[in-house]
Structures are given as C-alpha cells and as structure tokens.
Amino acid sequence: MNLDSKIPEGPIAEKWSSHKFNMKLVNPANRRKYTVIVVGSGLAGGAAAASLAEQGYNVSCFCYQDSPRRAHSIAAQGGINAAKNYQNDGDSVHRLFYDTVKGGDYRAREANVHRLAEVSVDIIDQCVANGVPFAREYGGLLANRSFGGAQVSRTFYARGQTGQQLLLGAYAALSKQIGLGKIKMHNRHEMLDLVKVDGHAKGIIARNMVTGEITRHAADCVVLATGGYGNVFFLSTNAQGCNVTATYRAHKRGAGFANPCYTQIHPTCIPVHGEQQSKLTLMSESLRNDGRVWAPKSADTAKLIREGQLQANDVPEVERDYYLERKYPSFGNLAPRDISSRSAKEVCDEGRGIASTGLGVYLDFRDAIERDGKQAIQERYGNLFEMYNRITADDPYQVPMMIFPAVHYTMGGLWVDYNLQSSIPGMFVGGEANFSDHGANRLGASALMQGLADGYFVLPYTVGNYLGEQGVAAAGQITTDHKNFSEVESEVKARIDKFLTINGTESPRSFHKRLGHIIWEQCGMARSKEGLEKAIRDVQALRKEFWENVRVVGDADGPNPELERAGRVADFLEFGELMCRDALMREESCGGHFRVEHQTEEGEAKRDDDAFAFVGVWEYIGDFVEPALHKESLIYDNVKLATRSYK
Amino acid sequence: MEKTMNLILKVWRQRRRDDVGQFHMYELQNVSEDSSFLEMMDSLSEELVSRGEEPVAFDHDCREGICGMCSMTINGVPHGPERATTACQLHMRHFNDGQIITIEPWRAKPFPVIKDLVVDRSPFDRIIQSGGFITARTGSAVDANEIPISKQTADFAMDAAACIGCGACVAACPNASAMLFTAAKVTHMNSLPQGKAEQDRRTLAMVTTMDREGFGGCTNVGECEAACPKVISLDMIAHLNRDYLSAQTKNFLKPVQ
Numbered sequence A: 001m002n003l004d005s006k007i008p009e010g011p012i013a014e015k016w017s018s019h020k021f022n023m024k025l026v027n028p029a030n031r032r033k034y035t036v037i038v039v040g041s042g043l044a045g046g047a048a049a050a051s052l053a054e055q056g057y058n059v060s061c062f063c064y065q066d067s068p069r070r071a072h073s074i075a076a077q078g079g080i081n082a083a084k085n086y087q088n089d090g091d092s093v094h095r096l097f098y099d100t101v102k103g104g105d106y107r108a109r110e111a112n113v114h115r116l117a118e119v120s121v122d123i124i125d126q127c128v129a130n131g132v133p134f135a136r137e138y139g140g141l142l143a144n145r146s147f148g149g150a151q152v153s154r155t156f157y158a159r160g161q162t163g164q165q166l167l168l169g170a171y172a173a174l175s176k177q178i179g180l181g182k183i184k185m186h187n188r189h190e191m192l193d194l195v196k197v198d199g200h201a202k203g204i205i206a207r208n209m210v211t212g213e214i215t216r217h218a219a220d221c222v223v224l225a226t227g228g229y230g231n232v233f234f235l236s237t238n239a240q241g242c243n244v245t246a247t248y249r250a251h252k253r254g255a256g257f258a259n260p261c262y263t264q265i266h267p268t269c270i271p272v273h274g275e276q277q278s279k280l281t282l283m284s285e286s287l288r289n290d291g292r293v294w295a296p297k298s299a300d301t302a303k304l305i306r307e308g309q310l311q312a313n314d315v316p317e318v319e320r321d322y323y324l325e326r327k328y329p330s331f332g333n334l335a336p337r338d339i340s341s342r343s344a345k346e347v348c349d350e351g352r353g354i355a356s357t358g359l360g361v362y363l364d365f366r367d368a369i370e371r372d373g374k375q376a377i378q379e380r381y382g383n384l385f386e387m388y389n390r391i392t393a394d395d396p397y398q399v400p401m402m403i404f405p406a407v408h409y410t411m412g413g414l415w416v417d418y419n420l421q422s423s424i425p426g427m428f429v430g431g432e433a434n435f436s437d438h439g440a441n442r443l444g445a446s447a448l449m450q451g452l453a454d455g456y457f458v459l460p461y462t463v464g465n466y467l468g469e470q471g472v473a474a475a476g477q478i479t480t481d482h483k484n485f486s487e488v489e490s491e492v493k494a495r496i497d498k499f500l501t502i503n504g505t506e507s508p509r510s511f512h513k514r515l516g517h518i519i520w521e522q523c524g525m526a527r528s529k530e531g532l533e534k535a536i537r538d539v540q541a542l543r544k545e546f547w548e549n550v551r552v553v554g555d556a557d558g559p560n561p562e563l564e565r566a567g568r569v570a571d572f573l574e575f576g577e578l579m580c581r582d583a584l585m586r587e588e589s590c591g592g593h594f595r596v597e598h599q600t601e602e603g604e605a606k607r608d609d610d611a612f613a614f615v616g617v618w619e620y621i622g623d624f625v626e627p628a629l630h631k632e633s634l635i636y637d638n639v640k641l642a643t644r645s646y647k
Numbered sequence B: 001m002e003k004t005m006n007l008i009l010k011v012w013r014q015r016r017r018d019d020v021g022q023f024h025m026y027e028l029q030n031v032s033e034d035s036s037f038l039e040m041m042d043s044l045s046e047e048l049v050s051r052g053e054e055p056v057a058f059d060h061d062c063r064e065g066i067c068g069m070c071s072m073t074i075n076g077v078p079h080g081p082e083r084a085t086t087a088c089q090l091h092m093r094h095f096n097d098g099q100i101i102t103i104e105p106w107r108a109k110p111f112p113v114i115k116d117l118v119v120d121r122s123p124f125d126r127i128i129q130s131g132g133f134i135t136a137r138t139g140s141a142v143d144a145n146e147i148p149i150s151k152q153t154a155d156f157a158m159d160a161a162a163c164i165g166c167g168a169c170v171a172a173c174p175n176a177s178a179m180l181f182t183a184a185k186v187t188h189m190n191s192l193p194q195g196k197a198e199q200d201r202r203t204l205a206m207v208t209t210m211d212r213e214g215f216g217g218c219t220n221v222g223e224c225e226a227a228c229p230k231v232i233s234l235d236m237i238a239h240l241n242r243d244y245l246s247a248q249t250k251n252f253l254k255p256v257q
Helices: A012-022 A043-055 A093-103 A110-129 A162-180 A245-252 A285-289 A299-306 A323-327 A337-349 A366-372 A374-392 A447-470 A483-502 A508-523 A529-549 A561-585 B037-050 B122-131 B151-161 B168-172 B179-190 B199-212 B223-227 B235-253
Strands: A035-039 A058-062 A183-186 A189-197 A200-208 A214-218 A221-224 A263-269 A292-296 A361-364 A401-410 A427-429 A614-619 A628-633 B004-013 B022-032 B100-104 B113-115
Touching: A012 A093, A012 A110, A035 A043, A035 A200, A043 A058, A043 A162, A043 A183, A043 A221, A043 A447, A058 A189, A093 A110, A110 A162, A110 A447, A162 A183, A162 A447, A162 B122, A162 B151, A189 A214, A189 A245, A189 A483, A189 A561, A200 A221, A200 A483, A214 A483, A221 A245, A221 A447, A245 A561, A263 A285, A263 A337, A285 A374, A292 A299, A292 A323, A292 A337, A323 A337, A337 A361, A337 A401, A366 A374, A427 A447, A483 A529, A483 A561, A508 A529, A508 A561, A508 B037, A529 A561, A561 A614, A561 B037, B004 B037, B022 B037, B122 B179, B122 B199, B151 B179, B168 B179, B168 B223, B179 B199, B179 B223, B179 B235, B199 B235
Parallel strands: A035 A058, A035 A221, A058 A183, A221 A427, B004 B100
Antiparallel strands: A189 A200, A200 A214, A263 A401, A292 A361, A361 A401, A614 A628, B004 B022
16 A cells, blocks of 8 residues: 655645645636535535635535535534634744644644644634634634643634534535536435546445435545544444445545544543433533533542432532642643543542443533623533533533533544545545544644645645646546446445345344444543454454344335445444554554553553554455554654653 | 333324325333433334334434434424424423324425425525625635624624524424525625625525525514524514615616626
C-alpha cells in the first residue's frame, strides 16, 4: 500500500500556500465536463459539494436522511475554534496548531494540522457571510468562549446549537446550487459500495431507500464525507443512522483504514438510564466553563446518594472532591476530554459514582449561579439546561447535573494524504470520516472546524488538482455501462438477498446491542491485551452467528429500516474486529486510547514515541484473514514531543 | 428501580404511498418511564420483529431534538403533548400505565405518506432552494468583524434560525400552511446585514415556491407556534408579511427578480 503523505516541501507555515500555487488548475469552461460524487451532506460534504459546484463542476450529492440539512454535524452544540485572536489573549495560528497537536497527544500529522489552523480564520468569515448568527457582544463584534485543552478563548458559538447554524449555512449554499441545477441531490439514498475502474474510484452503488431500487452512479472522482463510526458501540452520542458502511466498503475495495482504535469518549453526557436506551445525549463541553465537576470523597457518601437517602446539595463542602481541579490545577474543569473521561471512570471504579447505576459524577452550577446570577447562566446555557431537564426531569438550576462519559467522536478514519486523497486514487475523504487532524484525541470545538476546513477550503482545491492531472480528455469517459458497475451491483444485490433469506430468530438491533457491549467493555475507556484478544474472538463468533441467525423482516422493494440496519450492523461487526486489532497492536497509551499495561504510577497515559510515533494503516486482505498493517511515520519538526501535562 | 408501564398503541399503518392506510392496535408491555417516545417505538419494533411482522416505519435520526427528522402526531398533537419538545425528546414519564396512545404521520397534502409514519417533506427543501440562502461564494467573504451586527439583531436572527425544519407547523395548521417555516427562514436571512442585498428576491421567490408546493394560506390560527418544538414565534409571520409587502411594491415599480 502506497502511503506517500505528499506533504509539500518548505517551512510549515508556507506549505499550504506554496502547494496551492503548484496545483493543477482546470479551466472554468472545462469544469462543467467533470462530475464529482459527494457522499454525505454534513459540514464537510455539504460545504465541499456547494464549493465545487460554485466553481463549475457538476456534483451528485447523497445523503441517507430525507434532507441534507439533517446530517449529524447538526447536533454539535458548543462551538467552532478559529485562531482569530479577537480576544487579544495570545492566540495565533501557531498556537492553535500547537494546541491541536498536543491535544491529539502527538499522533496527528503536523502539516495537516497547521493547514487546519491557517484556514480556521477563513471559515468564520465564510460562515458569517453565509448568514450564521454567531453570538455577538453589545458592540456588534463576535463573542468567544473558552473550551477544553486551551488557555485562550477562541471558540465561536451560536447559542447551544452551533452545529445546526453552521450546517444551515452550508446547506443554504448547497441548496442554492441544487436550485441552479449544478448539484443533483439524492436524498434517502445510502451508498452500499464503491466502484473502481483501472484502480481509480469512478462511482458508487447506492440504494434508494424509498423505492428500494439499487442505482449506479458514475463520476470522475468520489468524495466520502460520511462521518464517524461511533455507533460500533451501539450506545453513543451519534445519530441513529450514523454508520461505517461507506468507509468500510471503500476499505474493502482497497482504501487503508487508519488508527481505528482512536475513539473519543466525551466526559459530559447524561448517564445511561436502562436497557431500553437507544442513544446517549451529550451535554456540551462548554458547560465546564462554569460547572464544577465533583464526586463524593467517600464511597459511603456516594452509596447514600445512590440509595436516595442523601441529596447532592446536602453534601457538605469538605465531603466533595472536585477531582479535576485537584488533579489538574492549571486547566481544572477544562482538562481535555480523554483525561476528564478517564478521571470520571476512576472515581466510579472507586465506588464513588452517583446515579442509580453508580456510573455518574456531578457537574455543579451552584457556585456559578451564586457568582454570576441565574440570568447570566441561563443566557449561556439555557437550552442545554432545558434539554437536560426534559431528559432527566431534574432542574440543573436547583440540583447538580449528573454526567458520565460516552462515545462521541472517532479520530480514526480512512487514511488520506495531504490532499485528503485516500490510498485509492480519485477517492477523497473529508471530515470525521478521515483520520488526519486530531491524532489520538480531538479538542472540543475542533470537529466543526475540521469539517468546514476540508469542505470549504481543502477539497475544492485538491479535487480540482486531481481532475486537472487526469486531463480533460478523461472527463466523463466512464459511464455506468462499464462492466465494473454491473459486477459491483450484483454483489450488492446478492448481499441484500442473503439478508432477506437467512430467516433466523434474532433482530439486527439485538446483534448491534451485543456487539456494542463487547466493544464498550473491552475497547472503551480502558483496554488490555487480554480483553482485546477476547473481544476479537467474541466479535468473530458474533459475526458468524449473525450470518446464520439474523432475522430481517420485510422486503427489498421499498422502505425497510430493518434491512438498512442489517447492512450497517454487518459492516460494524467486521469493523469492530479491526478496531480491536488496532488497539491490540498499539502497545502504548495515547489520547483516547488507554492501555492499562501502559500507564504511569499516577495512572496517566504513557506514550511510547520510539516505537509508536506512526499512523497505523490497515489493508484489507480477505474475509477472516488478518489484515496487513502498514505504517506512516510521524515526523515532528515544529512541535517538540513532550509528555502532555495539564497540571 | 425503574418504573414501567403497559400501553395500548393505535398506530397508522400504510404500506406504500398509494395504498389505503389504517390504524392497527398493539399492546406493549414493560415500557420504562425513563425511555423516550422513540425508544418506546423501538421496543414495539422488536416486539413486531419477534413475531415476524414488519415494524412501524418512522423517521428519526439525532434523537436529541435538533435534526428535525422525527415527525409523528401523538394523540392528535404533532410531537406530542409536551411544549417545546420533539418526539425524540418526549419521555414516557408523561404517559400513564394503561393509556391508549394514537400515533399518526404528519397530516398535510403537500407531505404525502411514504410508509406508515414516514412522510415526504421535500417541499421544504425546494422552498430553500428557491431563495433561502445568502449568495456568498466560498472564499469571497470579508473579515467576520468587518460588519458589526448589534447583539439585538444577532439574537433576533438566531431566534428565527432556531427552526429545525421538522414540519410540525404544517401538520398542526388546519390549512396545512407553511408560513411559520417560510417566515422563520426568510426572517433569519432578511434580518442580517449580509442578507439585505437579496432580501426582496428571496422573499418573493420563497413565498412563490411555498404557494406552488400546495401549502394552504395563513389565517392566524396560531397552532403552528404552539406545536413548534423550538417555539418559533408567530411574530416571524408578521415580519414575513411586512417584507413581502415591501418586496411586492418594489417589484411592481421595478422588477426585483
């Protein structure tokens, strides 16, 4: 597998601008001869589709929802980072770059991260121009808040729904191009496979989720912006439909999958309520600006709370352990996500957890309300407090919130080079679906930044460069009549037939739940060699059972949610094994990947830079065959490798 | 220990768009009061699958009240009885043991049923495509602080922009009018300085498309605001009417399209 990262020569701050100059251009009159497929309509996909169409390319865009506006980028609450330094508090492109590399525990590619920090400022400008109503100060200028892992205030926000507002901006731009006929939008379509011709990505096979029709789509190149794979855990903060199918199918067609074990467990989610739960709800990290995280000092006090004999507000100050402030005095409650999550787990492992399950800690606004008044807190977090109240029936103005970590984001993804091109030529990957910018841990408010950076400012250049390199004579030459389309289509149809004819006894959801349980237990916040080996065996057995005993009711000729779920779960079953293999291979702890064998005496993550400063890229070889591992070395010329300290 | 309840569900079943639908009755046991309404629907699905029957199809995705995908009328009210709450955020503790719950799709002519509780809301997308954008080509923006926007204006635009496009307003309206949706979208952009240049074109185009899609007229009933999970104010419709009048007048004197 060719893992040439194609990082441009030159000083880091000049790489992107010189690369842009060196790229091939396509004459505006020739752009209309090319077609680009964009799968996914979130921040990365929506912005890329709109920007490419604005440039003059024909775009076919796909989403599984009923409208592109519903992509899961919409659910991001807290904000988007940008190195604007509007607060005059010492921010700069270099500092955002540095914070992101450090926050990712030195497992991201320097050049990509620097570009991300560079274009971050353009993103805010673009969003404001598109009508995103960011929060403003009385003088009419933009407001900022601070976020975990940073000591500057660089986060822009729109109440508690920054994701929705940014997505609506990209969706509006996308819609304009749909109206103009430059983008052909395929709502309620699910990509089921990738089609390659002569080694290059030239199209996809999709299923129309309304009619059940299997459709072929050809193009000059393909962009995947299909999000992360957090739903491999069954319970996560992802939307119900989020899945790994598009990226995993592409992986099986030859795209390297990088760092699948890097998953982010977000520290502030609402604890699990019971067996009927279908998803977990995140409470924005921005709450940690004012909320103080604590657990009872003694396990006895915690037990009384769990049994309902003691109320949180009645726990005296001396009995409270504000453990993040105690352990990490300089970052306090704003310690990065991986560290905050692990600390919560430790507290609960010690028997000091609250909530009926013992899996929860407090996030308390009592002091902030006393200091700033209820109204100020309401202005900052009103909608989040309401959401918490709706779900739990508790009022966070009166009693502390209960929180517990939950799967939230996946840093791993398809391997891409500096151009965001995967190891399959002509297939680009943007947003959460690629691996490139967050290393082993993502900082808060950086997902929106990366999605829009890829969509607005990277892919529109690099896709054009690829098309330019292919030459205008090649434009539109491959059509769906090519035999490779019919071959892949038959494979897709055969798989669907197989699902419908197994006629077993267990539902796809039940298999999904069982898979999630295995992955959460063995490949969640703490991982061990023994546990991971067991998980691989268990997942393999479960996969075998699935193909013998799954029950998919209904037919393929119309809407069939069970069939859709079966396909996604089948891919998660294979992917889950890959994730465990990656976690097993990585004999170190870094960021969101914590191997219990590799920790300091204080229980902090212990990296092994000599042996593991590389991107682990997996190549699919065959069914039930161990995948091949390839390595891309990570070279740090601009940031000194150091042990992360937030103390 | 979590409390549970037994329910009787009266659910609209319709195989395909052109089929005749009807209500089916289902008994569902041991529903946790901490689960959400859609988690209750999941339990029903599992129950039906275990009997070899097709589960009830319904739209849903984020399950945290922001994507606007979920769309069911519960006991006659779009998104159910709780104010400012989407169906996915509605919890079973608001229902009682033994209760009969009626579950229907959005009922509106421009939103035909695709299957069971799933409807086609693509007319909303087409309203946006006709003018619900600010033309700002990627890369052409000025610095974000170049044009100050008063906090009041930004807050007001945000109030309008909070719309999640679920369509509850249409489902609640006796005329199946899309005025609250269109008004929220128009007002969000018209109120910002960046959106002023295209204001008249936008307003006329979006209202024209809305009418063409077959939505009914607004008669100020106010059911839309009551059903809106984001409590978009009826005032938005007044703003739209004002902008529409102004755009029509200007268009009469000199075409703005």
